[in-house]
Amino acid sequence: MKKKILYVEDDSTLAFLTADNLEQQYDVAHFTNGKEAYAAFKKEDFDLCILDVMLPEMDGFELAAAIRERNVEVPIIFLSAKTLKEDRIKGLRLGADDYLVKPYSMEELILKIEVFLQRSQKQAPAKNTLCTIGSYTFDPANYAITRAGQTIQLTERESALLRLFIDNKNTILKREKILNEIWGNDDYFLGRSMDVFISRLRKIFRDDESIRIENIPRIGFKLVAP
Known part of the structure; x- marks a missing residue:
């Protein structure tokens, strides 16, 4: 069974390209705003979350904080055009596993997804x-x-x-x-x-x-x- 990924991105072109690549390996649920994504997260189980920072209605930071209140385990990766180190640190403080700056390579994104999925599956x-x-x-x-x-x-x-x-x-x-x-x-x-x-x-x-x-x-x- 494919791993299920919550992908939140409001840029239609970037979302299409990224989702098209990810869907070759994963079950991707794409949303264009934070509120809709959070509503879906509350109803469904996801193995990993990929969040843009600049989102309508509920931004990526707010969405990550809400997700962490419900689930402290699911891996979170931020994808953002915001390059300031303060933004990266803020994202990591919220409990994100990584923060990739746009433009990013699909190879790097998929590698990180695999690393975090494997890590979350390990039991000790x-x-x-x-x-x-x-x-x-x-x-x-x-x-x-x-x-x-x-x-x-x-x-x-x-x-x-x-x-x-x-x-x-x-x-x-x-x-x-x-x-x-x-x-x-x-x-x-x-x-x-x-x-x-x-x-x-x-x-x-x-x-x-x-x-x-x-x-x-x-x-x-x-x-x-x-």
Whole structure:
């Protein structure tokens, strides 16, 4: 069965060319505005989302945020003519898996689609058991961390990042290793996104002084925990 892709693009010419290429391998549902796309997302299951940023009624950033509220796992790729690094970082902060700047090559887009689809299908049952870190309990299967009866919901990427830190507790992790394992490459903009995710984890653990994520200058990070 073909994987189902939600594709949102209001440029009719670009949408036709892209959808025509993608439909050779995938089941593509194309929409021209964010509201219609989100309505479809709420009714159907999609394996991956490809979103333009500049969309009528609901822009791509708003759409991605709404999608993430309902589903923290589905891969999201932004396609945009907006080249400012602030826009790329904003997209990645919203939980997108990648941000391609127009004009993009179909070969690159399809390669990224395949990478993210394969990654989302990987299962690691042995790593889905509950684990304790300081006064917190981490549930990787449900992307959740609990302390004193209070549960914080993580995104899939936050959960994967925390899992990597726990698996390498009290050991320095190089920035390149983190980026390649969690994001798939060590692009500069993805590095900025990683810093945002690490800041988020630090805030989660701030009430337990026995846990800290240390910045090792020009090398990487180290999770220090009992």
